[in-house]
Amino acid sequence: MKKILLFLAALGVIAATSPAVVADPASDLKNFREYFKKKFPSVPFDEYANGYYYLPGMESYREQWQLYNEFPPYELGLSVGKKIWETPFKNGKTFTSCFKNGGRKIAQYYPYWDEASQQVRTAEMDINACLKKNGEPEFTNLDKDQKTRVKLADVTAYFYSLSKGERVKIDISSPGAVKAYEAGKKFWWQRRGQLNFSCANCHMELAGKNLGGNQPLSAGLGHPVGWPAQRLAWARLETIDQRYATCNKNVRAKPFKHGSETYNDLQFYETFMSSGLPLTAPSMRN
Amino acid sequence: MATDKQTKIRTRIRNGVTDVLVLVDHPMETGLRTDKKTKKKIPPHFIQVMSFFLNGKEVATANLGTAVSKDPLIGIKLKNAKPGDKLKITWSDNKGESGTGETTIKAD
Amino acid sequence: MTHLSRRTFLKSTLTTAVLATVGGTGLLATRRALAAEWPKAAFTAKKLEEAVKALYGTDQMSPSASVKLKAPTQAENSAQVQIQVSAEMPNVEDIAVFVEQNPSPLVARASFHGAEGYFSARMKMAQTSDVYAVVRSGGKLYFTKQNVKVTVGGCGG
Numbered sequence: 001m002k003k004i005l006l007f008l009a010a011l012g013v014i015a016a017t018s019p020a021v022v023a024d025p026a027s028d029l030k031n032f033r034e035y036f037k038k039k040f041p042s043v044p045f046d047e048y049a050n051g052y053y054y055l056p057g058m059e060s061y062r063e064q065w066q067l068y069n070e071f072p073p074y075e076l077g078l079s080v081g082k083k084i085w086e087t088p089f090k091n092g093k094t095f096t097s098c099f100k101n102g103g104r105k106i107a108q109y110y111p112y113w114d115e116a117s118q119q120v121r122t123a124e125m126d127i128n129a130c131l132k133k134n135g136e137p138e139f140t141n142l143d144k145d146q147k148t149r150v151k152l153a154d155v156t157a158y159f160y161s162l163s164k165g166e167r168v169k170i171d172i173s174s175p176g177a178v179k180a181y182e183a184g185k186k187f188w189w190q191r192r193g194q195l196n197f198s199c200a201n202c203h204m205e206l207a208g209k210n211l212g213g214n215q216p217l218s219a220g221l222g223h224p225v226g227w228p229a230q231r232l233a234w235a236r237l238e239t240i241d242q243r244y245a246t247c248n249k250n251v252r253a254k255p256f257k258h259g260s261e262t263y264n265d266l267q268f269y270e271t272f273m274s275s276g277l278p279l280t281a282p283s284m285r286n
Numbered sequence: 287m288a289t290d291k292q293t294k295i296r297t298r299i300r301n302g303v304t305d306v307l308v309l310v311d312h313p314m315e316t317g318l319r320t321d322k323k324t325k326k327k328i329p330p331h332f333i334q335v336m337s338f339f340l341n342g343k344e345v346a347t348a349n350l351g352t353a354v355s356k357d358p359l360i361g362i363k364l365k366n367a368k369p370g371d372k373l374k375i376t377w378s379d380n381k382g383e384s385g386t387g388e389t390t391i392k393a394d
Numbered sequence: 395m396t397h398l399s400r401r402t403f404l405k406s407t408l409t410t411a412v413l414a415t416v417g418g419t420g421l422l423a424t425r426r427a428l429a430a431e432w433p434k435a436a437f438t439a440k441k442l443e444e445a446v447k448a449l450y451g452t453d454q455m456s457p458s459a460s461v462k463l464k465a466p467t468q469a470e471n472s473a474q475v476q477i478q479v480s481a482e483m484p485n486v487e488d489i490a491v492f493v494e495q496n497p498s499p500l501v502a503r504a505s506f507h508g509a510e511g512y513f514s515a516r517m518k519m520a521q522t523s524d525v526y527a528v529v530r531s532g533g534k535l536y537f538t539k540q541n542v543k544v545t546v547g548g549c550g551g
Contacts, residue, residue: 232470318497348503350502355516355518
């Protein structure tokens with residue numbers, strides 16, 4: 001796959017596409033949706049929530065994906081997550097005490113801009129904060145400790161499952177939120193790595209293509225709503241930050257740390273761009 | 287030795303036929319992989335026998351090898367099952383570990 | 395007979411503490427029963443015909459349109475290829491799945507004593523290969539096959 005990318009890059013086939021004018025989030029969103037509507041006129045809006053499986057040309061993969069969903073392997077990780085979520089802390093409380101509505105039907109507002117701490121907060125961060133608040137050890141060392149990170153992915157997946165079907169709604173009203181959005185947007189459109197690709201190159205221009213015959217590329221629209229997700233290649237649930245890091249590494253760019261402001265802002269931008277799409281997490285993705 | 291590895295079962299009755307899907311939390315190691323840290327080969331660890339019992343009677347027996355995927359999903363079908371029937375699955379692996387799962391078949 | 399018992403017993407004592415604490419004779423009986431339940435020769439045979447013969451006692455099998463194999467033409471991932479076999483004939487005794495190009499072609503088999511002639515599983519494929527579904531019915535072997543493409547690579551990490 002890397003050979004193909006190098007070849008294409010050398011040919012200059014992949015051009016930079018960045019918004020010419022600094023626009024506001026609302027018109028960015030409109031343009032983003034229209035880009036995909038034009039590119040894939042036959043794909044209904046909601047189907048973008050399922051990843052590339054519903055893009056034209058992916059029919060064979062879609063069939064396999066539908067078979068997987070009869071009994072998806074992430075049910076194992078989800079059960080682990082459910083158990084963690086429901087097991088009381090030493091003080092007798094559970095995770096439900098930390099979240100509005102007991103954690104039900106609120107994931108569609110994540111990640112959110114926290115005015116108090118002036119940062120984007122993700123579900124993973126709030127889960128860890130809940131543990132800390134209740135005197136329990138947090139999930140740490142996520143970049144190196146796969147076992148712990150997967151446990152966090154499992155419980156985050158369970159949290160998201162409580163909001164399955166809810167439509168993404170990100171509050172971007174405060175100036176701080178807009179700043180974080182702009183930072184995420186800048187990251188998304190910036191070329192990086194030895195292979196010099198931006199997220200936009202692969203997930204807009206090349207969306208729907210199958211590089212090297214076995215690397216199908218998803219559309220940016222609908223990207224985050226399936227995460228935490230399980231990839232066939234990983235055979236375990238994983239965090240969205242793990243996907244960001246491995247994807248960055250694949251274009252030979254420096255990966256950022258789990259929970260870094262860079263990835264939080266990126267997730268913030270991506271999620272706003274998926275406004276209105278139904279949450280499908282956890283899901284089978286690539 | 288019984289493990290606490292999850293053995294999940296899903297059943298669905300369609301046109302008088304009960305689809306049974308079993309999902310087991312199991313590494314299904316082939317013995318061909320090398321541990322990146324220790325540089326040693328990870329020994330084979332895989333389910334060898336899986337038995338299906340309908341109301342206590344064994345209706346199918348599967349033998350699996352290392353080529354079955356990690357977290358194996360195995361499916362069979364039953365014609366003579368009805369809602370309320372008890373379905374039990376037991377499995378054992380090459381290390382002597384075993385697991386079990388049970389469910390009551392529900393109407394659709 | 396004595397020689398075999400001693401070898402098996404010695405093997406048992408070299409395994410984990412848990413197994414060793416189980417009564418010796420009982421353990422030997424269980425292990426031998428297990429060996430009979432899991433056809434080692436068939437699972438370790440390196441060629442398709444050898445594996446079929448080791449499993450069923452013969453490698454003579456006829457192609458049959460009554461054996462249906464559902465498998466992807468191009469697998470999304472070689473470690474998770476989903477296949478479904480249905481045998482549309484009466485008295486299906488056994489179904490077995492083989493990946494011809496795997497180091498050991500036999501993937502899995504199911505014997506039926508009441509369940510329908512149907513078997514599905516997810517499997518690993520070492521490379522692009524013909525996948526064989528073999529059915530034993532009325533003591534005879536029938537089969538169908540399909541090529542499944544597998545490509546290595548993809549963005550992962």
